[in-house]
Amino acid sequence: MVRLNEIKKQDGKVFLITGANSGLGYETSKFLLERGATVIMCCRDLLKGDKAKSKLLKDNFSGKIELLELDLADLKNIKKIAEFIKNKFNHLDVLINNAGIMAPPKTFSKQGFEIQFAVNHLAHMFLTLQLLPMLEEKNNSRVVTVTSGVQYFGKINWDDLQGNLKYDRWASYAQSKLANVMFGLELNSKLKARNSKTSSLLAHPGFARTNLQPKSVEANQSWQEEIAYKLMDPMFQSAKMGALPQITAATLPKAKGGEQYGPRFNFRGFPKICRNAPKALNQNSRIKLWEISEKLIRDI
Numbered sequence: 001m002v003r004l005n006e007i008k009k010q011d012g013k014v015f016l017i018t019g020a021n022s023g024l025g026y027e028t029s030k031f032l033l034e035r036g037a038t039v040i041m042c043c044r045d046l047l048k049g050d051k052a053k054s055k056l057l058k059d060n061f062s063g064k065i066e067l068l069e070l071d072l073a074d075l076k077n078i079k080k081i082a083e084f085i086k087n088k089f090n091h092l093d094v095l096i097n098n099a100g101i102m103a104p105p106k107t108f109s110k111q112g113f114e115i116q117f118a119v120n121h122l123a124h125m126f127l128t129l130q131l132l133p134m135l136e137e138k139n140n141s142r143v144v145t146v147t148s149g150v151q152y153f154g155k156i157n158w159d160d161l162q163g164n165l166k167y168d169r170w171a172s173y174a175q176s177k178l179a180n181v182m183f184g185l186e187l188n189s190k191l192k193a194r195n196s197k198t199s200s201l202l203a204h205p206g207f208a209r210t211n212l213q214p215k216s217v218e219a220n221q222s223w224q225e226e227i228a229y230k231l232m233d234p235m236f237q238s239a240k241m242g243a244l245p246q247i248t249a250a251t252l253p254k255a256k257g258g259e260q261y262g263p264r265f266n267f268r269g270f271p272k273i274c275r276n277a278p279k280a281l282n283q284n285s286r287i288k289l290w291e292i293s294e295k296l297i298r299d300i
Contacts, residue, residue, distance in 0.1 A: 019099025154178030
């Protein structure tokens with residue numbers, strides 16, 4: 001089990017966090033700012049981002065905040081923001097691919113991809129590859145991709161990745177979270193092969209109380225889902241606790257590429273190294289997903 005006193009001050013380090021205005025992203029931002037880091041908070045809704053920034057600024061911390069509007073459902077917007085970041089900042093230490101959406105009705109991204117596959121997987125892969133040259137300029141830089149416990153139940157539907165033939169919102173969510181793990185592991189494999197100074201790690205929050213649950217209920221108008229969340233509520237931990245695995249993966253000095261951090265008891269508790277989804281361990285499958293994904297984002 002990881003203890004927070006093992007995590008050092010982060011003065012001088014620059015972290016970029018997607019989905020930073022609420023839930024896990026907000027708590028991660030707060031933790032890092034309190035330890036002196038510069039945090040680039042990327043948010044889809046700038047109004048909500050401003051509110052989060054104002055709330056954080058009320059605390060007396062030594063870190064600095066940069067707020068950016070980032071729409072992960074639009075690859076062209078990601079490319080534009082990545083260029084801005086490369087021009088504005090002279091280095092980047094850690095990229096935390098935190099943002100995500102969970103089980104909405106069938107929706108499409110700006111480029112016409114199924115929204116969960118697009119936002120949870122493709123967008124973060126695209127952002128990572130855009131910023132990787134900048135990350136690789138720094139020793140011990142990291143990419144942390146946030147997945148979910150549903151990775152263990154996920155399956156890549158090779159014949160219908162976008163859910164065009166049949167859309168099941170929960171199966172698509174699980175697929176996107178398994179894709180996160182496959183991407184994170186394959187990225188680390190590629191980085192190791194070229195002796196890169198950057199490593200790729202993974203994290204999952206267990207059962208964390210965030211805005212994903214109420215948003216899913218609202219989007220689907222599902223009273224059954226609402227009741228299920230109410231019954232499960234005692235099992236959920238706070239967003240502050242849920243953020244600890246990704247904070248650990250991003251900052252713990254002894255953390256290594258390819259490792260995944262999750263709650264001690266899988267759904268709650270302080271972080272520890274946890275197993276990666278068995279289906280993500282097949283390198284042939286990882287390479288196949290990488291190549292398919294690369295083709296989808298290539299012409300942006």
